[in-house]
Amino acid sequence: MAEIVILLAIKKIGIALAKGATDQASVQFAKYGAQLLELQGSMGRVARELRVMHDVLCKMDIRNRSNLVYEGWLEEVRKVAHVMEDVVDEYLYLVGREHDIGCCFFLKKGFKKPRSLLCLNQIAFKVKDIEKDLSHLSKTKNRWVPMINNEDSSNLSYIVKRSQELANILRSLDEEDLVGVDKNREQLEQWLAGDDQECSVIALLGMGGLGKTALAANVYRKEREKFQCYAWVSISQTYSREDVLRNMIKQLFKDTASVLSSTLAMDIMSLEETLKKYLDQRKYFIIFDDVWDLETFHDLSRMFIHSDNGSRVMLTTREARVAALASRGHI
Known part of the structure; x- marks a missing residue:
């Protein structure tokens, strides 16, 4: 980089x-x-x-x-x-x-x-x-x-592109591709598997090019099946809240075609309520990749109901003030 x-x-x-x-x-x-x-x-x-x-x-x-x-x-x-x-x-x-x-x-x-x-x-x-x-x-x-x-750079196109990039990373990333990250990976796995039943927030902080997304993707691939549901959400400096919510619903409800169909005509408030109701009943693992500002995370975190079921939220960011939103000692 x-x-x-x-x-x-x-x-x-x-x-x-x-x-x-x-x-x-x-x-x-x-x-x-x-x-x-x-x-x-x-x-x-x-x-x-x-x-x-x-x-x-x-x-x-x-x-x-x-x-x-x-x-x-x-x-x-x-x-x-x-x-x-x-x-x-x-x-x-x-x-x-x-x-x-x-x-x-x-x-x-x-x-x-x-x-x-x-x-x-x-x-x-x-x-x-x-x-x-x-x-x-x-x-x-x-x-x-x-x-x-001035070119077409819609948020939906961005989200689709980042999702494709993530899929490529998950398919091609082998253990030997991650060099010198064993300590950080082990720490992340410990935080994800911890006994704390409260929904905790974990942050990966570092400048561009350090491999935050690759490390998060590796942990996501290995640990996601330990949760009842999971999703990877790509954020940008300017993002569409509706696009992000729909992307989350698409991942979380991937096996429920009827629910996906019913959300097509929903407005933002209805989408948020649907997510809240769904996540409140489950142990979930959500990753927000590439978070740039405090307002973005505060905006998105409103859908998380802390129902003491061991859920985890992880974010990758270049900004120390965003990482400071993590649970105590989880950066």
Whole structure:
């Protein structure tokens, strides 16, 4: 995911601009103080631009990710972030090659010492070019990417697409595909199987690309049969409450064609009451995937009647304030 690539580049720049590296650079390039300061200033500007891009990416609705224009722009951002990371590696090696200040510990895995290290000016020129590339990408996004919002991106289409993606994940996801998540998976399974009969809320919190949905899908596949009914609900930044309710009913009443047929003409209030009545009698497991704000969860959670039957609600989110809605100690 581009978000992680950008964060790695930002972290690497932070190491290059930390006190240990800057002090060593000041000693090693004492004769080139002005050039060094200019290079460090350029690195700082690149880091700030990348951080803004990262924040924008984290806030963009995931529906945009399927658009070719957006994907093309995202790939260019990813390339620039990789180039910046390589350039900072060269700088760290140049600064730390004579004195062990710990810089080389942070070099990218597989980094190879060049036969002839780039001089300070060459590195500075590269960083300047990266600055220009990022500025161009920002302008390109403002000029072209907003056009994708004019395309058909209805909430129902989004929900159908996300449901298809989930189905593909559940079919193809093997245990070996989840690396380094055993502790988190075990914790989730313990919370789901806990003795607490109250309906508890569990939150998976993390930035985009960390694998929240994959982990949730793995647990959902393994644990859902332990509940009387279950549903996976995909949310977006802007969602249709009616579409979400109908999607839940479709999953929960999948074996009752007559009920499904009777809900076709129902308004939102009737749909909500139907769900409340159904869930009140059963031990259910509901996952809300990709929840962006507090109001969304509060809106949807009104249908849950806490009838002490061991039901569980799980949500995945990038927002800490949303995760804070989880039951105590269940993030």
